[in-house]
Amino acid sequence: MSQTSRHILITGGAGFIGSHLAEQLLLRGDHVTVVDDLSTGDLANVQQAKSMFPGRVEFVHSTVSAAFQLTQWPRFAEIYHLAAAVGVRLIVQKPSQSIETNVLETSAAIRWAIRDDAKLLVASSSEVYGKGIRVPFAESDDVVFGPTTSSRWSYGYSKALDEFLTFAAVKESGLKAVIIRFFNTVGPRQKGEWGMVLPRFIQAALVGDALEVHGDGSQLRCFCDVRDVAPALIQLLADQKCCGRVFNIGSDQMISIQSLAQRVIGVTGSSSRIVNVTHEQIFGKGFEDLQVRQPNLERVRGAIGFMPQIALDTTIADIALLLGKARKPCKGERAA
Numbered sequence: 334m335s336q337t338s339r340h341i342l343i344t345g346g347a348g349f350i351g352s353h354l355a356e357q358l359l360l361r362g363d364h365v366t367v368v369d370d371l372s373t374g375d376l377a378n379v380q381q382a383k384s385m386f387p388g389r390v391e392f393v394h395s396t397v398s399a400a401f402q403l404t405q406w407p408r409f410a411e412i413y414h415l416a417a418a419v420g421v422r423l424i425v426q427k428p429s430q431s432i433e434t435n436v437l438e439t440s441a442a443i444r445w446a447i448r449d450d451a452k453l454l455v456a457s458s459s460e461v462y463g464k465g466i467r468v469p470f471a472e473s474d475d476v477v478f479g480p481t482t483s484s485r486w487s488y489g490y491s492k493a494l495d496e497f498l499t500f501a502a503v504k505e506s507g508l509k510a511v512i513i514r515f516f517n518t519v520g521p522r523q524k525g526e527w528g529m530v531l532p533r534f535i536q537a538a539l540v541g542d543a544l545e546v547h548g549d550g551s552q553l554r555c556f557c558d559v560r561d562v563a564p565a566l567i568q569l570l571a572d573q574k575c576c577g578r579v580f581n582i583g584s585d586q587m588i589s590i591q592s593l594a595q596r597v598i599g600v601t602g603s604s605s606r607i608v609n610v611t612h613e614q615i616f617g618k619g620f621e622d623l624q625v626r627q628p629n630l631e632r633v634r635g636a637i638g639f640m641p642q643i644a645l646d647t648t649i650a651d652i653a654l655l656l657g658k659a660r661k662p663c664k665g666e667r668a669a
């Protein structure tokens with residue numbers, strides 16, 4: 334191992350964003366250790382990185398807090414903490430486990446960074462904006478959450494608590510940390526099974542199933558390709574001026590969910606139809622969805638000149654290509 338190569342830890346590195354980030358760090362010449370409990374991640378993502386960069390990737394199948402207790406770690410120069418129970422659907426289904434994961438595992442990641450004197454990147458979420466009282470959402474905005482009787486809001490609350498914990502460690506222990514509020518990040522390897530809208534639509538379109546739009550589809554969202562996002566994470570953590578700050582990251586180009594479904598059908602050439610189902614049918618009674626979710630990107634543009642490059646149609650086509658290769662052929666269809 335070269336004297337100059339650095340050890341980087343990615344928690345949740347077998348997941349969607351984490352695996353793209355790992356590849357970027359490996360291209361930079363680093364050694365990458367992935368700690369992941371594979372609850373939503375995929376070992377194949379790590380194996381792919383291992384085969385591309387032999388001898389520079391280590392995988393530890395564990396939660397963050399359990400791994401932190403182990404000894405014989407190298408000293409990590411940077412820790413990217415992405416491990417979390419991701420998304421509102423998961424948290425509605427398994428509220429206690431999800432809240433505990435998001436808060437306790439972040440606490441472990443912070444203690445790990447302090448122990449190693451490592452720089453820490455913490456993955457937060459646009460859900461921290463709660464009901465989003467002003468559009469576009471800026472990092473310094475006030476926030477309003479729904480009541481604690483609705484578990485839907487606990488994802489945002491848990492990520493907000495992660496941010497508070499991080500800022501507390503910055504103040505009390507001199508931790509060098511950056512917090513990222515991800516808006517809808519999409520791209521190859523994202524899974525639809527946890528409710529993420531774009532892979533869910535593409536999976537359905539590829540097999541001719543109906544694309545299920547929650548609500549009337551007029552909700553506006555912004556989608557940014559992970560291949561634009563991952564390099565920006567590395568830049569933000571490397572920049573001294575970004576330490577102790579929180580950044581939105583994503584695209585600010587809005588599209589309605591109904592139009593997104595139509596775009597997917599268009600790009601994939603599918604004959605699928607679109608059906609609208611109520612939020613109540615999916616998430617149960619009293620579920621509230623946001624009408625608009627758009628980031629203000631001034632801060633991240635000012636810091637690193639962040640400018641997403643990959644068009645949504647390209648992202649859709651690339652995901653479709655990957656999912657098309659992975660799926661089993663339908664009856665009467667030849668395997669690719």
Ligand SMILES: NC(=O)c1ccc[n+]([C@@H]2O[C@H](COP(=O)([O-])OP(=O)(O)OC[C@H]3O[C@@H](n4cnc5c(N)ncnc54)[C@H](O)[C@@H]3O)[C@@H](O)[C@H]2O)c1
Nearest residue numbers: 345348349350369370371372373374396397416417456518
């Ligand atoms: N993708 C998005 O649009 C989006 C939006 C907002 C926030 N985020 C945040 O970005 C981060 C990465 O999300 P993603 O989209 O790549 O999701 P993902 O589910 O693909 O990745 C999360 C990874 O964390 C792992 N994990 C979960 N609990 C763990 C634990 N206790 N210990 C170790 N590993 C654990 C999972 O197995 C998975 O590999 C998360 O913190 C998420 O909250 C993502």
